[in-house]
Amino acid sequence: MTNHWIDLRNSDRIMIIGSNAAENHPISFKWVTAAKERGAKLISVDPRFTRTSSKADIYAPMRSGCDITFIGGMIRYILDDMQKSSPSERAEKYNMTYVTQYTNAALIINNSFEGALESTHPGLFGGYTASKNGTPGILGSYNKSTWNYADSTTPASDPALVNNTWTAWEDLDSKCVLRLLWENYKDYTPEKVEEITGCPKDKFLEVAQTYAESGAPGKAGTIMYAMGTTQHTYGTQNIRGYAILQLLLGNIGIAGGGINALRGTSNVQGSTDMCLLSHILPGYLQVPIHTDQSLDDYIARAKKGKDFITPQGLAGDKSASWWWYNDADPNYKKYLVSMLKAWYGDNATAANDFGFNYLPKVTSGDDYTHIGTFEAVAAGIVKGMLVWGQNPAVGGPDSEGERKALEKLDWLVVSDLFETETAAFWKRGGANPGSINTEVFLLPAACSYEKQGSISNSGRWAQWRWKALEPIGQAKPDLEIVDELALKLKELYTSEGGEFPEAITKLFWDFREGAAEADPNIAAKEFNGYDWTTKTALTSFGNLKSDGSTCSGNWLYCGMFDANGNNKAKQHDPVDKSLNQIGLYSGWTWCWPINRRIIYNRASVDLDGEPWDKDHPVIKWTGSITKWAGDIADGGWNPINLSAEGAKYLPFIMHREGVGRIWGDGRAEGPLPVAYEPWESPLETNLLTGVEDTEANGTPGFNDPCCYIGKMEMDGQVWNERGTPDNYPYVGMTYRLTEHWQAGQMTRNLPWLIELQPQPIAELDPVLASQKGIESGDIVEVSTARGSIDAVAIVTKRFQPLTIGGKTVHHVGVPWHWGYTGQCTGISPNGSSGNVLTPHVGDANTTIPEYKTFLCNIKYVRKGGE
Amino acid sequence: MAKAILYDATKCTGCRGCQVACKNWNGLEAVETYNWGSYENPKDLSTQTWLKMRFIEKGGTETDNMRWLFARQSCMHCTDAACVKVCPTGALHIRTDGFVALDKDKCTNCGYCVEFCPFSIPRLDASLISGIGDKATKCTACTTAGLNRIDNGYQPACVNTCPTGALTFGDRETLLSAAQDKVAALKSNSHPNAYLYGENEVGGTHVLYILDDTPKAYGLIEDPKVPAAATAWQDIIKPLGYGIVGVVGLGLILNIMVARARIISREEK
Amino acid sequence: MKDIERFRKRAIFHHWWIVLCSFLLAVTGLFMFMETLSPGAMGGYSRIIHRFAALGFVAVPIIYFVLNPKTSLEWLKEAFTWNTDDIGWLQAAPEYYFGGPEENMPPQGRSNTGQKLWMVVVIITGVVFVITGAVMMFSGVSGVAVILHDIAFIAGGAMFLVHFFLAVFHPRMSEAMRSMITGKASEDYVKSHHGKWYEEVVAKGEQS
Numbered sequence A: 001m002t003n004h005w006i007d008l009r010n011s012d013r014i015m016i017i018g019s020n021a022a023e024n025h026p027i028s029f030k031w032v033t034a035a036k037e038r039g040a041k042l043i044s045v046d047p048r049f050t051r052t053s054s055k056a057d058i059y060a061p062m063r064s065g066c067d068i069t070f071i072g073g074m075i076r077y078i079l080d081d082m083q084k085s086s087p088s089e090r091a092e093k094y095n096m097t098y099v100t101q102y103t104n105a106a107l108i109i110n111n112s113f114e115g116a117l118e119s120t121h122p123g124l125f126g127g128y129t130a131s132k133n134g135t136p137g138i139l140g141s142y143n144k145s146t147w148n149y150a151d152s153t154t155p156a157s158d159p160a161l162v163n164n165t166w167t168a169w170e171d172l173d174s175k176c177v178l179r180l181l182w183e184n185y186k187d188y189t190p191e192k193v194e195e196i197t198g199c200p201k202d203k204f205l206e207v208a209q210t211y212a213e214s215g216a217p218g219k220a221g222t223i224m225y226a227m228g229t230t231q232h233t234y235g236t237q238n239i240r241g242y243a244i245l246q247l248l249l250g251n252i253g254i255a256g257g258g259i260n261a262l263r264g265t266s267n268v269q270g271s272t273d274m275c276l277l278s279h280i281l282p283g284y285l286q287v288p289i290h291t292d293q294s295l296d297d298y299i300a301r302a303k304k305g306k307d308f309i310t311p312q313g314l315a316g317d318k319s320a321s322w323w324w325y326n327d328a329d330p331n332y333k334k335y336l337v338s339m340l341k342a343w344y345g346d347n348a349t350a351a352n353d354f355g356f357n358y359l360p361k362v363t364s365g366d367d368y369t370h371i372g373t374f375e376a377v378a379a380g381i382v383k384g385m386l387v388w389g390q391n392p393a394v395g396g397p398d399s400e401g402e403r404k405a406l407e408k409l410d411w412l413v414v415s416d417l418f419e420t421e422t423a424a425f426w427k428r429g430g431a432n433p434g435s436i437n438t439e440v441f442l443l444p445a446a447c448s449y450e451k452q453g454s455i456s457n458s459g460r461w462a463q464w465r466w467k468a469l470e471p472i473g474q475a476k477p478d479l480e481i482v483d484e485l486a487l488k489l490k491e492l493y494t495s496e497g498g499e500f501p502e503a504i505t506k507l508f509w510d511f512r513e514g515a516a517e518a519d520p521n522i523a524a525k526e527f528n529g530y531d532w533t534t535k536t537a538l539t540s541f542g543n544l545k546s547d548g549s550t551c552s553g554n555w556l557y558c559g560m561f562d563a564n565g566n567n568k569a570k571q572h573d574p575v576d577k578s579l580n581q582i583g584l585y586s587g588w589t590w591c592w593p594i595n596r597r598i599i600y601n602r603a604s605v606d607l608d609g610e611p612w613d614k615d616h617p618v619i620k621w622t623g624s625i626t627k628w629a630g631d632i633a634d635g636g637w638n639p640i641n642l643s644a645e646g647a648k649y650l651p652f653i654m655h656r657e658g659v660g661r662i663w664g665d666g667r668a669e670g671p672l673p674v675a676y677e678p679w680e681s682p683l684e685t686n687l688l689t690g691v692e693d694t695e696a697n698g699t700p701g702f703n704d705p706c707c708y709i710g711k712m713e714m715d716g717q718v719w720n721e722r723g724t725p726d727n728y729p730y731v732g733m734t735y736r737l738t739e740h741w742q743a744g745q746m747t748r749n750l751p752w753l754i755e756l757q758p759q760p761i762a763e764l765d766p767v768l769a770s771q772k773g774i775e776s777g778d779i780v781e782v783s784t785a786r787g788s789i790d791a792v793a794i795v796t797k798r799f800q801p802l803t804i805g806g807k808t809v810h811h812v813g814v815p816w817h818w819g820y821t822g823q824c825t826g827i828s829p830n831g832s833s834g835n836v837l838t839p840h841v842g843d844a845n846t847t848i849p850e851y852k853t854f855l856c857n858i859k860y861v862r863k864g865g866e
Numbered sequence B: 001m002a003k004a005i006l007y008d009a010t011k012c013t014g015c016r017g018c019q020v021a022c023k024n025w026n027g028l029e030a031v032e033t034y035n036w037g038s039y040e041n042p043k044d045l046s047t048q049t050w051l052k053m054r055f056i057e058k059g060g061t062e063t064d065n066m067r068w069l070f071a072r073q074s075c076m077h078c079t080d081a082a083c084v085k086v087c088p089t090g091a092l093h094i095r096t097d098g099f100v101a102l103d104k105d106k107c108t109n110c111g112y113c114v115e116f117c118p119f120s121i122p123r124l125d126a127s128l129i130s131g132i133g134d135k136a137t138k139c140t141a142c143t144t145a146g147l148n149r150i151d152n153g154y155q156p157a158c159v160n161t162c163p164t165g166a167l168t169f170g171d172r173e174t175l176l177s178a179a180q181d182k183v184a185a186l187k188s189n190s191h192p193n194a195y196l197y198g199e200n201e202v203g204g205t206h207v208l209y210i211l212d213d214t215p216k217a218y219g220l221i222e223d224p225k226v227p228a229a230a231t232a233w234q235d236i237i238k239p240l241g242y243g244i245v246g247v248v249g250l251g252l253i254l255n256i257m258v259a260r261a262r263i264i265s266r267e268e269k
Numbered sequence C: 001m002k003d004i005e006r007f008r009k010r011a012i013f014h015h016w017w018i019v020l021c022s023f024l025l026a027v028t029g030l031f032m033f034m035e036t037l038s039p040g041a042m043g044g045y046s047r048i049i050h051r052f053a054a055l056g057f058v059a060v061p062i063i064y065f066v067l068n069p070k071t072s073l074e075w076l077k078e079a080f081t082w083n084t085d086d087i088g089w090l091q092a093a094p095e096y097y098f099g100g101p102e103e104n105m106p107p108q109g110r111s112n113t114g115q116k117l118w119m120v121v122v123i124i125t126g127v128v129f130v131i132t133g134a135v136m137m138f139s140g141v142s143g144v145a146v147i148l149h150d151i152a153f154i155a156g157g158a159m160f161l162v163h164f165f166l167a168v169f170h171p172r173m174s175e176a177m178r179s180m181i182t183g184k185a186s187e188d189y190v191k192s193h194h195g196k197w198y199e200e201v202v203a204k205g206e207q208s
């Protein structure tokens, strides 16, 4: 979240899309409700009418996977409205100062850039190369050389836009970002939106108009999203769509605004920060690749193309981005060296590049994400696996395939509270234990109440939790398990040697400091960082050094400790000392970066440092002596118009150009999102790009042109087949229920929760149900090209058939919580997890699986009941 | 000072945290259920389920927007509590704060409360033939002896757990006036049927509902009444019974005195 | 003075058995009737007693009926056979029972009008008790049943008080009490209180 949970209450317009916050983040509704009490309007956009929708002022149905069409339609609505309004009206309805001064809307893009909708390459931008047809893997890739600014270091801006004098699109430079945005979305008319998403035009317009009202200066709109957005082959672009919308409406950086990713578990934010992703090191530093032979190579590669960009013609003239501001001794290097020092301690010296070459490096081009890893397991490349706090046999896409892949392992270690489906994969329905040679170890882990440590919530707050109970039986906290494991590995590598032992033997590993067990407080101090010689805690990442005199396991968390070594994640000041009590509660635990509760908060004030929204000021300039009041300002410099330093710092300090990116060149499949169809779509032609689906494994331009098509082949059987609308005519989707948690082990072993949702369900609309002779409570079979599950049918008007491109499309929804172990199991022997149905395909940028949309069929099996 | 629980259905997301918190605090067991084509479960209140959320679907047609309503089903803590009226032992009684408490030690399992509660709330699990089994149960607003949150300064478990603030606890007066304002606001804001349930029902209840529609839409009983039979029984027949027996008794005492005297005097004659 | 057999042994047993059951039923019923007495309900265990007593209350009369159908029917017939003498009795009874002279009392059968009245009440309330009680026991408490049960209790209870009082305390009824214990009543008493029956008995005796 750019903002945080409590801040939701400051919103005037809340759009929940790709999320069912009421059901999956119940506590968020404390603040959504508070906002509604203030008069905020709540919009729910979802293929099905959820408990979130039940509280919404406006509910708009939408075919699963059509976010870009929907959001593109909203962007078009706003742009159209901007253009049609007179300049003064425009400035009243929209914060044009924000749009032009704080985003790259006015900047001019490379003249050779080719838009996506031209006849030569429909649905694709210029510079695309498709991979070999029919082969799994990435569908294709782009040469991005034309995606940058016309002048790559000092881009010009369009004066008519900046000065708000334009009235027609032709008044703007044809390559100015706002104009290109219009070109990209001008076909996303309300009629088109209705045709593709199935959302009635009037509903769509009601949503667009209501949400656009948050664009007025001083008004705030927030987007709450979750896995419904991300789990698509174009999930990242869905989010880009939201970001663009929010920038156009001046909603980033302000109280009650932001784009707010609701994390799927209590500590997803923390695990991401700490690098439980394959492409990063802690603190979002890049992972080294095989060509990084030295620290300098790594730094040079990481820095490549990161020069400052200074937009011309704007009031501000400098990015405050600090990663590279000192070329000779860039901050990036200080963070990495401090991390290496934390990892390798005295073994990290200037002479050995601070142990840089002890770090594991990835082969660039290989996929180390969940999908890639399981393909490697299936292919026999990965021989052993540690599964920790995860249950891929239920949670993984095409999960029967992933279960099968586990059979290829020599050994499998599962650390969990219960015997999960993953740990029991060898005795699942249909498997023959006698022919499976995987040796499985189950380590009993302590649950969250049985250990202490910190979690970082979606609002980036690191919150310490204390132990309430002793772990049951032999269960141990994760830290103790990993500590014992690491020490044993060190011992074995020291005594027996092996392949590249230094990576382990040189580790500085002391989380006990003489005690019998590892202590999370020691780990916390290490990732905060301290002076290597005096061992005093560092209070800001500004203090980190690249000479090995400081250590910090994660620079983002540097500052969690105060100078006396107190951990601020443990502080609980219940008094809100923020301006106008907007709910920052800055004394309640601690958040990164440096306790800034709302990031990009310099965008919440005008050029003079006055908050756009006087009632909900995040920060406020109080004069050259007292400076900023409120939240920790994004950089302490003066407001742009009152600059004292010479440089007039732009608000988006993470960006090289200092402004928010409506146009962004970082994504694989384009600088602006284009509406593609899911891998499995009920349509034959993409109704926006006009591209037909001709290829068996996905067609660029019909589908996302850079998405990842997975494939597993085991024992002569090909997994991850692609279904077609004639065999699988309905749109399937997976989701969670309030009553169960993720892959279900923690809730399917809790009778009070089993009582609430005792059986897997499949939800469908009454029209489809009557066609299929299905009644509520019947047992039905839902099938896809990959597998089938049995579930109890819930026939409900909360599901409605949609008319898409003239044809009727039905949705079938299945939760994925169920499995085949524990006190409450599914109906079919495979455990009835919705993921038996989902495809092994991934997002073009992150490879997150497309769990949320696929093609399926449904049929009656038998009567249900007691 | 009269206390109350305020349930604001417009804020409720049907998460059922309250339903589980109730079981957790009161040590009630999970009921074995199956999915009967609904999110709602268990199907009914029982001795192990004192509070349940109802899920009601409305609309979903061209003309009528889809609505998914959630409604709390649990004891209303009536001021004119029929259950207390008919309870022969005083096991059910009204506390000074207005909550209808239940003293299980006194309960005899007779089931009169089950029969007469206009909201069909109390449950007991006794063999009809022997009359023995689990005592009557119902929500006590967390005033059950040994599990008394209220008198120890805590709010009821359901209120404590409610994430959205749909449930609040406090002085009835205060909650009532807040609820009146909210309902008035709802009425003027496209919810003409908004209703404050419990304000006047059965003498005013100590669980108040803010509804954006009629009680009927929420599956609540419209205009609940203490059953006439309960009133007739407890307020007419029983007093009359005492009266008759009293008069007869007095008459008999008089009789013996007079008769003795007269017989003796006659014998003396 | 000669005694006349008024009740056979089994009739006496039957009477006292009903008294016992009724007593238990009434007491355990009272625990459920009066809140002040409710501790007597022992958290519900009194209700078991009530149920066993109810069983006795139903079973024994049925057995008695089966074993002595003729007497029972006669007795029933007697209880429900009313004539002008009974009206006369009812008119004269208050005066008599308040110690007035006996002369005005019309002659009575084996049971006098008061006793017949009591029998009628016992039978009617008994039936009401049984039906409503059975309803509550076998299909659960229902408002109508429990209220009728209570009305029966009140009516029966009030009448019982009269019956009990007369039987135990009334100076003129001591003989009746004796007859219910021993089965016999003095000829004098029978002659004066149950004139009609005395004649019947005498007539019968002469025949035999």
Ligand code: HEM
Pocket: B088, B110, B131, C022, C025, C026, C028, C029, C030, C032, C033, C047, C050, C054, C055, C057, C058, C129, C130, C132, C133, C134, C136, C137, C149, C150, C153, C156
């Ligand atoms: C066959 C005969 C009877 C049956 C089956 C029966 C059954 C019952 C039942 C089921 C109840 C409800 C309470 C409970 O479950 O324990 C009850 C209550 C009661 N019974 Fe009976 N009963 C019978 C005869 C009598 C008699 C003969 C009396 C009095 C002489 C009596 C007096 C009462 C009273 C006073 C109550 C309590 C009602 C109240 O709470 O006001 N019952 N009986």
Ligand code: SF4
Pocket: B074, B075, B076, B077, B078, B081, B082, B083, B084, B100, B113, B116, B117, B118, B119, B120, B121, B122, B138
């Ligand atoms: S709702 Fe029923 S149980 Fe609760 S106080 Fe009212 S009458 Fe008694």
Ligand code: SF4
Pocket: B011, B012, B013, B014, B015, B016, B017, B018, B019, B053, B070, B158, B161, B162, B163, B164, B165, B166, B167
């Ligand atoms: S806890 Fe609150 S929001 Fe959840 S169901 Fe209960 S009343 Fe509704």
